[in-house]
Amino acid sequence: MAAAAALARLEQRQPRARGPVSQDSIRNQVRKELQAEATIGGSQEAPGSNMVPEAKEGSTNLLVPGVYFTCPLTGAILRKDQRDTHIKEAILSHFSTDPVAASIMKIHTFNKDRDRVKLGVDTIAKYLDNIHLHPEEEKYQKIKLQNKVFQERINCLEGTHEFFEAIGFQKALLPVPDQEGPEEFYVLSETALAQPQRLERHKERLLCAEPVRATLARQCRVFRPSPLAAQFDLPADFFNLTAEEVKREQRLRAEAVERLSVLRTKAMREKEEHREMRKYSYTLLRVRLPDGCLLQGTFYARERVAALYTFVREALQNDWLPFELLASGGQKLSEDENLAFNECGLVPSALLIFSWDAALLEDIRAAGAEPDSSLLKPELLSAIEKLS
Numbered sequence: 001m002a003a004a005a006a007l008a009r010l011e012q013r014q015p016r017a018r019g020p021v022s023q024d025s026i027r028n029q030v031r032k033e034l035q036a037e038a039t040i041g042g043s044q045e046a047p048g049s050n051m052v053p054e055a056k057e058g059s060t061n062l063l064v065p066g067v068y069f070t071c072p073l074t075g076a077i078l079r080k081d082q083r084d085t086h087i088k089e090a091i092l093s094h095f096s097t098d099p100v101a102a103s104i105m106k107i108h109t110f111n112k113d114r115d116r117v118k119l120g121v122d123t124i125a126k127y128l129d130n131i132h133l134h135p136e137e138e139k140y141q142k143i144k145l146q147n148k149v150f151q152e153r154i155n156c157l158e159g160t161h162e163f164f165e166a167i168g169f170q171k172a173l174l175p176v177p178d179q180e181g182p183e184e185f186y187v188l189s190e191t192a193l194a195q196p197q198r199l200e201r202h203k204e205r206l207l208c209a210e211p212v213r214a215t216l217a218r219q220c221r222v223f224r225p226s227p228l229a230a231q232f233d234l235p236a237d238f239f240n241l242t243a244e245e246v247k248r249e250q251r252l253r254a255e256a257v258e259r260l261s262v263l264r265t266k267a268m269r270e271k272e273e274h275r276e277m278r279k280y281s282y283t284l285l286r287v288r289l290p291d292g293c294l295l296q297g298t299f300y301a302r303e304r305v306a307a308l309y310t311f312v313r314e315a316l317q318n319d320w321l322p323f324e325l326l327a328s329g330g331q332k333l334s335e336d337e338n339l340a341f342n343e344c345g346l347v348p349s350a351l352l353i354f355s356w357d358a359a360l361l362e363d364i365r366a367a368g369a370e371p372d373s374s375l376l377k378p379e380l381l382s383a384i385e386k387l388s
Helices: 003-007 024-040 080-096 101-109 115-134 147-154 161-166 196-208 243-261 266-277 305-315 358-365
Strands: 142-144 169-174 183-188 222-223 281-287 293-302 323-325 349-356
Touching: 024 142, 080 101, 101 115, 101 196, 115 147, 115 161, 115 196, 147 161, 147 358, 161 169, 266 323, 281 305, 305 323, 349 358
Parallel strands: 281 349
Antiparallel strands: 142 183, 169 183, 222 293, 281 293, 323 349
């Protein structure tokens, strides 16, 4: 092997492990149900598919139609305005198969006030802890729905009633001492009471859950070597301001920069830099590989540089070999530095250069060889495009 010396030197380095996807079963089930609904609906267009729409004609030097997202439950590719509706539909469709999981996802996803969600979830956990610690005391096995704490912390949250019912509580009208009429309570069923370990698992799942959020679709593409590599024509999705507003502000700043450069204080410069960082929500990054091919992906402007290293590493045939990424002017981007793309000036687009780690190159060349010219995985190379 050409990199034999490097392999010997780095034999302790292991490929980066990829963590298991904890919601695989949920994703598969939800996808099946949504596909079945789409089939029943005939020719109606589903709210999301597994394919990113192709770029429209006239979108030169980009080949990215906009910013898209992936639903973690169904795998569907969605526009920004489709995300919330699609995820809610996916969660609701899961009630028929796993009402506990669906209700937990609903609590954490449908309610936007995270502080209120935490307060409600902690209160539910306290109810369940009391049942677990005092299994013989009947008073802990029922919850008065008109109780002030229940009303203020739990009743106001979507999904909480579904959760109580899914884990074994049932509504019942019970007499209240010193009160004429009965009150509505949640009462834990005998079946659920006989399975305390199961209640504990439900509680832990509720406490550890996170909102279901669509993830940014990288839209990974590979292009042949091109003199247009550094030219970008970005869609409006990449800006917080409209494209016209950004161009106008850039023109005005360019006209004033020489006049103001002497007069600006450090505080003024920092304020302007901070304002600049907030303009962009996303960034389109291209990496030029040693053979001239270009690897392209979409990122949040606030994502860390390490995300780009991970993206490139996942595209390589030998993803364990160390490499470097260089910005314009040869500036090395460190994978370990906790810097965001907008803090590095890599927004709203940038071209970076891939370079093998210097020590690795030295070892390979000492063995009388050169690094392999074909770096990317075959499935990526088979879909290579022309940048035009």
